[in-house]
Amino acid sequence: MEKRRRKRKLKIGRIVVAIIILIIILLGVIFIINKGKKIIISKNELYLAADNNIVKLYILDEEENMKEEKEVPRGTKVTSYNDKIDKDNTNYTKIEYEKNNYYVISSSLVKNIKDVVLEKEKYVRTSVTVYENETDSKILSFIKKGNKLDITGYDNLLDDGNVNMYKIKANDIEGWVYSKYLVNDEQSAKEVYNENGVYDIHKDRKFKGRELYGGKPSTLDYYPYEKPEFADNKLLKNAKSMYLNAGVIGSIDSYLKIAKENGVNAIVVDIKDGALAYSSNVAKEISPTAYATAINSNESYKSAIDKIKEAGIYVVGRIVVFNDTHYGKDHPEDCITSTASSRLWPSAYSRGAWYYNVELAKEAVKEMGFNEIQFDYVRFPEDAYNMSIKGNSDFKNKYDEEKAETVQNFLFYASDQIHKTGAYLSVDVFGECSGEYVTAYGQYWPAISNVVDVISSMPYTDHFGRRVDTWTNAYQTVNNWAKGAATRQTEIPTPAIARTWITAYDTPYWNPTVVYGASKIEDQVKALYDAGLDGGFITWNSASSLAKYEQIKSAFAKDYQ
The missing domain is CATH 3.20.20.80 (Glycosidases)
Structure with missing residues (x-):
């Protein structure tokens, strides 16, 4: 009789231990799943944006200062972590690019590829044909050197991060122009090409x-x-x-x-x-x-x-x-x-x-x-x-x-x-x-x-x-x-x-x-x-x-x- 009681207690004990082990395993699985969810939530696939064709990537040096490490074309897709840091009154976000970690200025990250072009105006360096659309040869108008253009969109980015064609507005003209003929400021737009005295050869x-x-x-x-x-x-x-x-x-x-x-x-x-x-x-x-x-x-x-x-x-x-x-x-x-x-x-x-x-x-x-x-x-x-x-x-x-x-x-x-x-x-x-x-x-x-x-x-x-x-x-x-x-x-x-x-x-x-x-x-x-x-x-x-x-x-x- 006594033996039966001991066996029953032993069996119950084993069952309790097994239940405890199962509970521990279950809790561990739940913890891992929840932890995994947190990792996924904390990572975002974003794009690098700028008002020019490149974006600078930074690292922290030994003195914990931001050091410029490399440049990449805007439009590049990166992994962003919810890890931000302020340095010299500038907010940076930690990212992963090509399996390495860097920091970028936080305003350089956007969710939509169409938002990576941040410039709002350009100037005509070489007189440009204005196209009706970005796909064919139909001519809408023509704008001469030195004029300001408001940027309202773009078609696509080239490999180096430059825009192929901008959608522009100038007075009552709204159309498309090739970006290679444009510059960022009025002074540059009005300049002539005189490298090695080229313009001087021809001007007179x-x-x-x-x-x-x-x-x-x-x-x-x-x-x-x-x-x-x-x-x-x-x-x-x-x-x-x-x-x-x-x-x-x-x-x-x-x-x-x-x-x-x-x-x-x-x-x-x-x-x-x-x-x-x-x-x-x-x-x-x-x-x-x-x-x-x-x-x-x-x-x-x-x-x-x-x-x-x-x-x-x-x-x-x-x-x-x-x-x-x-x-x-x-x-x-x-x-x-x-x-x-x-x-x-x-x-x-x-x-x-x-x-x-x-x-x-x-x-x-x-x-x-x-x-x-x-x-x-x-x-x-x-x-x-x-x-x-x-x-x-x-x-x-x-x-x-x-x-x-x-x-x-x-x-x-x-x-x-x-x-x-x-x-x-x-x-x-x-x-x-x-x-x-x-x-x-x-x-x-x-x-x-x-x-x-x-x-x-x-x-x-x-x-x-x-x-x-x-x-x-x-x-x-x-x-x-x-x-x-x-x-x-x-x-x-x-x-x-x-x-x-x-x-x-x-x-x-x-x-x-x-x-x-x-x-x-x-x-x-x-x-x-x-x-x-x-x-x-x-x-x-x-x-x-x-x-x-x-x-x-x-x-x-x-x-x-």
């Missing part, structure tokens, strides 16, 4: 003898322009190029045979030169008159471009910009009017003409696969001087720009938009641009070369006047010209590749008596390289004569470097 230049009315170099922008390098589309820096007009593209196989056998590494193909090369939907919407002129079907044109690319040849799409009577017929409101000229010429001031040509370019890159877009006739007409001295000319100058200003402003706009497609921009200029003045039609070499990826001048040997024979000695004519052009390239911080058009037709054009065979091509190219223009060449033959290319093909095979 003018044509000797008379006013040309093309504009003053002092009004142009010389700040460095960042030129892209696309990983899947390398810019061709030493070109041996053929030119093909839209009418011969159907015979692409014959031209490719010459190209592949003789070292041609680039072909320039027309997209628009008067007539359209193919039925562009952009033209259908904006310039129906141009749309009706299409020479090739979209399929045959695309097939030709594909064949060029399959041959490993860099392909450039050429667009004649402002010399466009078809667009002029559809949009007379955008054209220059003057009793000094009967030309139907869309003004380079016209934002409608800007938009049309850039949209054509973007469409061509996306649908046809061009590596590069080449803009020709980026200027006012040759008789712009006569138009300017007549008081009854209307250039449609809405934003009070000089001619050279609007040419450069157009190229800022075009470069920004075409680069978004992953393609490069080249621009053709007259040979006269190698001089130290702004031309009457608004071209100034340094202001153009500083912005675009490639500059292609046209020093055709029979285009230097008729009184003196400049075409027989092709080397001397081109070399004399190229020395001036090479000097212009040294006068700016971000010069383009100089890829030059050369004469590939018999000269002079009004009485062709000097045959331009392979040796004349070689002479011109050698003249370019000897003067320091080493970006290569493009052969100009307006007819794209297959017979002429057969005649000069050996010149492509030669090594000029």
